[in-house]
Amino acid sequence: MNETSKRSEPPQDDLDAYVGLAARAAEERARERGWSTVRSLPPGAIITMEYLSGRINLAVEDGEVVRCWKG
Template identity: 60%
Template sequence: MDEQEYVGLAQQEAERLAAERGWRTVRVLAPGAMMTMDHREDRLNLAVRDGRVERCWQG
């Protein structure tokens, strides 16, 4: 699944699919939230507002 295919999914569904597809770490953030800037190849980041994924990226 392409990272952008998570956009629009409910948070729980996106987290479940990410785990099924082998993402070791899934980080859920509010849009614009402060975060560490360390890059991790095995991490999928989900920006979630009102229970839906607005943005998704690796690292």
């Protein structure tokens, strides 16, 4: 596997483990685990739906992650 294909694969991570974490802790954890883009959003935010490999999305309510998904 070359360096480019390594970057195109999202990190192998348990997304459910982010739920319940404080937003800042979840963002730091995601970056440490290799996510290239970490996006924190309020629940129900209107966002573009393009899939970006290497991006993790965190729905944050009252400073806590309530949902997490990749892309």
